Amino acid sequence: MSVLFIKNMVCNRCIMVVQSEMDKLGLAVEHIKLGEVTLEKEPTARERTALEGALVPLGFQLIDDKKSRIIEQIKNVIIELVHHQDNDAKTNLSDVLSEKLHHDYNYLSNLFSEVESTTIEKYFIAQKIEKVKELLVYDELSLSEIAFRLNYSSVAYLSNQFKKVTGLTPSHFKQINEEKRKPLDQV
Known part of the structure; x- marks a missing residue:
């Protein structure tokens, strides 16, 4: 299990957009809520890079610190x-x-x-x-x-x-x- 924090994910529509991007990338989402996604497993470096590439143009950003x-x-x-x-x-x-x-x-x-x-x-x-x-x-x-x-x-x-x-x-x-x-x- 892995938890990702996502900046600017502030509404139900944002949740749907992020869920859709996760689905497109084949990342299994266990739970999703405002600003936070719990994945069934830790994404690989390649998957994380692809996710960032998909989210940034949509106005979202992974938060690391x-x-x-x-x-x-x-x-x-x-x-x-x-x-x-x-x-x-x-x-x-x-x-x-x-x-x-x-x-x-x-x-x-x-x-x-x-x-x-x-x-x-x-x-x-x-x-x-x-x-x-x-x-x-x-x-x-x-x-x-x-x-x-x-x-x-x-x-x-x-x-x-x-x-x-x-x-x-x-x-x-x-x-x-x-x-x-x-x-x-x-x-």
Whole structure:
């Protein structure tokens, strides 16, 4: 068994693309999840080179060093939390990261800040704001429903954070976004 860590593998479509490339190369995948592929056996040097050659043009990259793997794992846990789970329970991000990555949060936080030149908290907020944008564009939920879904304590707090990050209020963002799109019959 062999575990490979892959940079920029952040969505379900990415998983499908990587799985497809693994299949094309005849690499037997035991398990695949965001940023990580478990193979049934260690790839040969030739297979690894072929895999890198297939993944790089698609925007992915094999990660070899320990620090980069941990950073990618932190990002993947946050992306999973924000974009791929219904956040029913209020969870402490530091506890989730420590539990999933089996490292002290202070170590994770310092490493992330050192390598990424931003904090885990700022990265988490940026991901949440991107999710808010997505939900505003879909226009299926009210702002209070979005705030609840993303575990904001209030609509006001969400709105203030959104404006701080984007420079726009959520309603102004929604209005601008609607103006950018045209109905298909008017294109």
